[in-house]
């Protein structure tokens with residue numbers, strides 16, 4: 001990936017999983033100059049040692065943002081992981097306004113598939129509001145509507161394999177799961193090359209239902225795994241009984257409700273269009289992590 005466009009490039013949230021990976025991809029592409037922002041500059045000392053300018057920025061502290069974005073031409077704003085209702089939108093809006101005031105020429109933002117009012121996902125409104133703020137700020141922008149990370153199965157699949165049951169409240173809904181690596185590659189490509197204002201659906205190569213995932217896990221692990229669809233209220237109650245905070249359980253179940261409703265059943269060619277490489281399928285991802293999902297019996 002090469003950049004036809006001029007830096008300085010700036011990446012926010014650079015100590016997060018996605019942000020850090022985008023930083024590495026931009027460095028691999030030898031694009032620069034590169035500025036990164038984070039709430040934890042101490043975690044990025046290795047980048048500073050490699051000539052990256054590391055700045056402190058916390059979107060919940062707007063007074064930190066003018067200096068954070070100063071001098072940047074092209075900016076990737078990584079959405080935050082704040083669970084406080086409405087806080088994510090306020091944070092993102094503050095970042096967008098600061099970037100626009102600093103005179104940046106292009107803003108890339110990591111959004112969510114179909115974040116409109118009909119999405120059951122509890123934080124979809126934060127993304128829809130941010131997209132609107134991005135349009136309103138008048139700066140050319142790329143909205144990357146990342147579908148659900150395939151990587152989320154690294155958290156749920158081991159238990160499903162161990163118990164033989166994959167529980168979800170997703171009905172027969174299907175999802176265009178996309179790996180975080182493909183999201184990072186798409187974000188790096190957009191940061192370095194996208195022009196004008198466009199919305200991209202960042203997805204994997206195909207639609208996958210929970211029953212498909214259960215079948216893949218069974219085949220990969222050699223153990224029986226069955227998908228058991230639950231009612232949203234029952235799944236929420238089970239999660240809380242297992243010790244999950246009620247707010248987090250509600251958020252996770254709202255994602256399942258979105259799957260059941262079909263708002264995440266989106267597949268596009270955007271990853272390949274942006275990066276030149278086809279996205280990784282769910283099966284290929286799970287096969288690559290087979291050892292983590294189901295350690296061989298000793």
Ligand SMILES: NC(=O)c1ccc[n+]([C@@H]2O[C@H](COP(=O)([O-])OP(=O)(O)OC[C@H]3O[C@@H](n4cnc5c(N)ncnc54)[C@H](OP(=O)(O)O)[C@@H]3O)[C@@H](O)[C@H]2O)c1
Pocket residue numbers: 012013014015016017018019037038039040057058059060078079080081082091110146147148149152180
């Ligand atoms: N599509 C999906 O399935 C999916 C799954 C999980 C998350 N996401 C979204 O994608 C984003 C990136 O994913 P990830 O895997 O990299 O998550 P992650 O590792 O949890 O990273 C969280 C990110 O939020 C940033 N952040 C949190 N609070 C902030 C604040 N007050 N000001 C500025 N930045 C703040 C962090 O930046 P620093 O720590 O460097 O300050 C970091 O980049 C998440 O934050 C979330 O919005 C999507």
